[in-house]
Each structure stands twice: as structure tokens, then as C-alpha cells.
Amino acid sequence: MEHLIEQTKERSTAFQGCLLRLDVDTVTLPDGQEGIREYIRHPGGVGVVALTDEREVLLVKQYRYPYGEVLVEIPAGKRDPGEEPLKTGMRELEEETGYRAANYTPLGTLYPTPGCCDEVVYLYLATGLTAAEAHPDADEFLDVERCPLEEMVKRVMAGEITDAKTQIGILKTKLLLDSQKEEA
Amino acid sequence: MEHLIEQTKERSTAFQGCLLRLDVDTVTLPDGQEGIREYIRHPGGVGVVALTDEREVLLVKQYRYPYGEVLVEIPAGKRDPGEEPLKTGMRELEEETGYRAANYTPLGTLYPTPGCCDEVVYLYLATGLTAAEAHPDADEFLDVERCPLEEMVKRVMAGEITDAKTQIGILKTKLLLDSQKEEA
Numbered sequence: 001m002e003h004l005i006e007q008t009k010e011r012s013t014a015f016q017g018c019l020l021r022l023d024v025d026t027v028t029l030p031d032g033q034e035g036i037r038e039y040i041r042h043p044g045g046v047g048v049v050a051l052t053d054e055r056e057v058l059l060v061k062q063y064r065y066p067y068g069e070v071l072v073e074i075p076a077g078k079r080d081p082g083e084e085p086l087k088t089g090m091r092e093l094e095e096e097t098g099y100r101a102a103n104y105t106p107l108g109t110l111y112p113t114p115g116c117c118d119e120v121v122y123l124y125l126a127t128g129l130t131a132a133e134a135h136p137d138a139d140e141f142l143d144v145e146r147c148p149l150e151e152m153v154k155r156v157m158a159g160e161i162t163d164a165k166t167q168i169g170i171l172k173t174k175l176l177l178d179s180q181k182e183e184a
Numbered sequence: 185m186e187h188l189i190e191q192t193k194e195r196s197t198a199f200q201g202c203l204l205r206l207d208v209d210t211v212t213l214p215d216g217q218e219g220i221r222e223y224i225r226h227p228g229g230v231g232v233v234a235l236t237d238e239r240e241v242l243l244v245k246q247y248r249y250p251y252g253e254v255l256v257e258i259p260a261g262k263r264d265p266g267e268e269p270l271k272t273g274m275r276e277l278e279e280e281t282g283y284r285a286a287n288y289t290p291l292g293t294l295y296p297t298p299g300c301c302d303e304v305v306y307l308y309l310a311t312g313l314t315a316a317e318a319h320p321d322a323d324e325f326l327d328v329e330r331c332p333l334e335e336m337v338k339r340v341m342a343g344e345i346t347d348a349k350t351q352i353g354i355l356k357t358k359l360l361l362d363s364q365k366e367e368a
Binding site: 001003004005006014015017018019020022024025027029030031033035036037038039040042061062063064065066067070071073078106107108109110111112113114115116117118119120138139141142143153156157158159162163164165167168171172174175176179 | 185187188189190198199201202203204206208209211213214215217219220221222223224226245246247248249250251254255257262290291292293294295296297298299300301302303304322323325326327337340341342343346347348349351352355356358359360363
């Protein structure tokens with residue numbers, strides 16, 4: 001792999017906001033030339049595929065400002081500094097949907113946009129749901145819906161669900177449950 | 185949906201680089217309060233699941249500076265301003281792998297990180313491959329590999345493939361081919 005690696009020569013933070021930090025690094029490319037890497041430092045996040053006993057998925061509809069669109073997504077949120085991903089997932093599921101889950105199964109991680117951001121999103125499948133009380137953040141406005149898993153798979157395949165973590169969470173859940181059924 | 189929408193009050197561009205632009209907008213939230221939205225303006229990209237006649241997927245291994253890791257990804261790249269997504273896909277497949285494809289099937293889009301970036305990634309399944317010549321960009325260093333589709337599905341399910349567009353492209357291709365087999 002050595003012939004692919006880039007070395008940091010100089011780093012400068014071009015922007016530091018409430019959520020994002022943007023760094024511009026000068027790097028030495030594998031051939032010894034100099035290159036520039038602009039990239040976002042992100043606290044990372046967690047998404048939860050919450051599946052009811054009726055095989056329905058809990059979804060949140062939320063206005064996503066950068067796109068100017070209301071998106072259908074699995075419950076998710078940013079990690080607080082140093083917070084365990086599982087704890088973030090449990091917190092966000094309850095905050096956004098008002099549900100708690102008895103069982104959490106890891107569904108791996110995803111790197112949303114590896115060329116220009118260091119964000120890592122952890123995914124979990126949550127089952128054994130019980131109703132509690134929703135309490136979204138002060139600047140968060142969302143609607144909660146349910147949709148059968150099989151219908152969500154169709155919506156993902158038809159291109160109706162655009163959010164990356166939701167597509168991955170739904171398709172991994174479908175294949176995981178199918179493989180468990182085959183084994184049984 | 186009206187009760188979810190945020191209105192732009194003021195926009196300021198906090199950073200403008202070669203690749204990224206970062207805007208900080210003041211918005212009016214659905215409840216009338218004021219909020220801040222920090223987000224990246226990105227030119228958008230295209231990823232291609234290139235499948236050989238032997239049902240192998242073409243992959244590129246590439247150092248991803250924000251993570252400090254070599255990732256396994258489907259061929260992909262940024263759109264030039266105004267470029268048709270399909271044209272970007274054809275260009276990037278040939279530049280990175282040295283292959284051309286006779287058939288392109290759309291696999292939908294993905295929004296990698298909808299809270300803080302406006303990037304849209306288009307995905308295609310490419311078949312009918314013929315060898316041409318690879319010619320990566322000057323600051324791009326990568327290795328090309330092949331892996332059977334079924335093994336890639338296992339690697340995605342095992343959490344070994346982190347890149348979001350690669351996970352989505354592989355799982356959608358698997359489910360699409362399975363459904364075509366059932367219909368036949």
C-alpha cells in the first residue's frame with residue numbers, strides 16, 4: 001500500500017464553526033509532488049434501523065436545508081464528543097421517535113464522502129421496541145412514520161430514498177434477515 | 185410538509201477553495217426562531233458498478249486522506265460543471281480502470297450526508313466491458329482490482345467495505361440481478 005500513501009506537510013484550519021471545521025492541508029503525493037487536500041472535520045454520527053414486531057421500520061421526515069427537500073430517513077444523529085456510538089444510537093432513537101429498543105445489532109459503519117470529509121456513521125438494527133416519549137432538539141422539526149421493511153426495500157430500489165445511511169441500513173437489514181431465515 | 189420547512193434569511197460564504205465551498209446561512213426555523221446552517225457546496229459525483237461477463241466487479245484501491253486509510257471503492261469521480269452524470273460515469277470508469285462499457289443502467293442517486301452537504305452521487309451499473317487504457321488524474325494514485333460480486337456482497341455485509349456509494353452500488357446490483365433472475 002506504501003505507493004498510495006500521502007504525507008501531511010502542512011495543515012491550516014480555514015473554517016471553524018459550531019458543527020463543521022474545514023482544514024486545508026498541503027500533502028506530499030506518492031510521486032513526491034505536492035498536492036492540496038480540502039476536507040471537513042465532522043463529529044460523526046449514528047443511524048438506527050428500528051424494526052417493530054410487525055416488521056415495520058420507524059422513519060423520520062425532516063427538512064434538509066442543503067437540498068431544500070424533505071427527506072425520509074432512519075432516526076440518526078451526531079455523536080457528542082467521546083460518546084460511544086451505541087449510546088448515541090439509543091439516545092437519538094428515543095429523542096426522535098419516542099421509542100426504546102431491547103436489542104441492538106451492529107450493521108457496520110459507512111464513510112459518506114471519503115474524498116473530502118472524515119465522518120464515520122455507525123449503523124445499528126434495533127428490535128424489541130417499546131414506546132417512550134419523543135423530545136427532539138430545539139432546532140429539529142420532524143414527523144415520525146412507519147413503513148413495512150419490504151416496502152422500504154422497494155422504495156430504495158426505485159430510487160425514492162436518497163439518504164445514504166437509510167439506503168444502506170434498509171438493504172443490510174433485508175439481507176441480514178433473509179440470511180437468518182435461510183439458516184433457520 | 186409546510187410545517188417542516190426552513191427559510192433562508194441570510195447567506196455568507198465562509199470558505200471558497202478549489203474543490204469545496206462552505207456556506208453559513210441564517211435561517212428561519214418552522215417555529216419562527218432563528219437558526220444557523222453550516223454546509224458544504226459540492227460539485228457532486230458519479231459511481232459505477234462495472235460488472236464483467238464473469239460477474240466480477242472492478243474496484244479501485246485509493247488512499248483517502250481525511251481517514252488516513254486505503255479504501256476499496258467502485259470507480260467514481262466528481263462531475264465537471266454542467267456535465268451529464270452518465271458522461272462523468274463513462275469518463276471516470278475509463279480514466280480509473282481502463283475499461284469501457286456497452287450498457288449503463290441507472291441505480292438511482294445517494295445523498296451522502298444530508299445535514300451538512302448538498303452533494304448528489306449518481307450510481308450506474310455498467311456491463312459489456314471492453315479493455316481500453318487507464319489514465320488517472322495527475323494527483324490520483326490507485327490500484328485496480330476485481331472481485332466476484334457475491335464475495336463483495338459478503339464483504340459489505342461483514343463491514344469490510346466502508347465507502348457509502350460502494351456499499352449501496354453493490355447491494356443494489358445484487359438485489360437487481362436477483363429480481364431479474366426470479367422474473368426470468
